[in-house]
Amino acid sequence: VKVCEIYRSIQGEGLDIGRPTTFVRLSGCNLKCTFCDTKYAWTEFKEMTPEEVASEVYKLGCRNICITGGEPLLQDLTELLDRLRHRRVTIETNGTIWADYDVDLWTVSPKLSNSGQLQHARPDIVGRFAREKRNVQLKFVVNDEKDILEAMRFCERAGVPARVPIVFQPNNALFKGQTWRADYVKKLGELAEVVQKIRRPNVRLLPQLHVLIWGKVRRR
Numbered sequence: 415v416k417v418c419e420i421y422r423s424i425q426g427e428g429l430d431i432g433r434p435t436t437f438v439r440l441s442g443c444n445l446k447c448t449f450c451d452t453k454y455a456w457t458e459f460k461e462m463t464p465e466e467v468a469s470e471v472y473k474l475g476c477r478n479i480c481i482t483g484g485e486p487l488l489q490d491l492t493e494l495l496d497r498l499r500h501r502r503v504t505i506e507t508n509g510t511i512w513a514d515y516d517v518d519l520w521t522v523s524p525k526l527s528n529s530g531q532l533q534h535a536r537p538d539i540v541g542r543f544a545r546e547k548r549n550v551q552l553k554f555v556v557n558d559e560k561d562i563l564e565a566m567r568f569c570e571r572a573g574v575p576a577r578v579p580i581v582f583q584p585n586n587a588l589f590k591g592q593t594w595r596a597d598y599v600k601k602l603g604e605l606a607e608v609v610q611k612i613r614r615p616n617v618r619l620l621p622q623l624h625v626l627i628w629g630k631v632r633r634r
């Protein structure tokens with residue numbers, strides 16, 4: 415398996431926000447999102463056997479494991495998942511590649527026009543994850559109201575059932591300079607007004623907690 419990094423932190427995003435988690439960041443991605451905050455994972459890697467990955471994960475001692483990237487579904491995860499079956503495992507994917515693995519939570523993060531990668535979006539695959547996986551959340555990176563409305567149209571087109579949680583988080587690439595934390599919180603306030611107008615029941619606005627705590631630093 416091509417591994418970019420393995421580290422322990424808290425889950426900063428989505429429904430597991432705040433949970434102590436070990437991250438297994440796999441290398442390689444089939445997209446090139448403008449706002450990508452893990453571009454180093456496109457190319458940096460160390461080749462490890464599934465056994466070596468599992469052993470490093472077990473050493474870190476955390477019950478929750480998040481397999482992320484890059485795009486983890488570019489690689490065959492069968493053996494790695496088998497070795498991690500006694501842990502609670504989440505896979506984070508951009509929703510352009512279908513996979514049949516059985517994990518505890520799927521986080522599907524489809525890309526909107528603000529990513530510059532809309533041409534690669536696969537509403538058919540996102541819809542299939544949403545309908546067929548027993549535990550799945552959709553996560554959208556948004557700049558503004560326009561993006562939130564685009565995400566809602568995307569979910570409709572993809573046939574995402576109302577029971578599936580949809581999480582919006584601000585695009586952290588927008589925030590630079592000394593006042594970035596205050597600007598981030600202000601943006602959350604703006605987006606909160608928009609999210610309250612959505613009639614769908616299962617929507618949430620969440621910050622990236624790790625970014626708010628530590629800033630945009632690697633392995634946090």
Ligand code: SF4
Nearest residue numbers: 443445447450484508
């Ligand atoms: S899909 Fe994720 S890892 Fe790949 S370029 Fe986009 S944000 Fe980065």
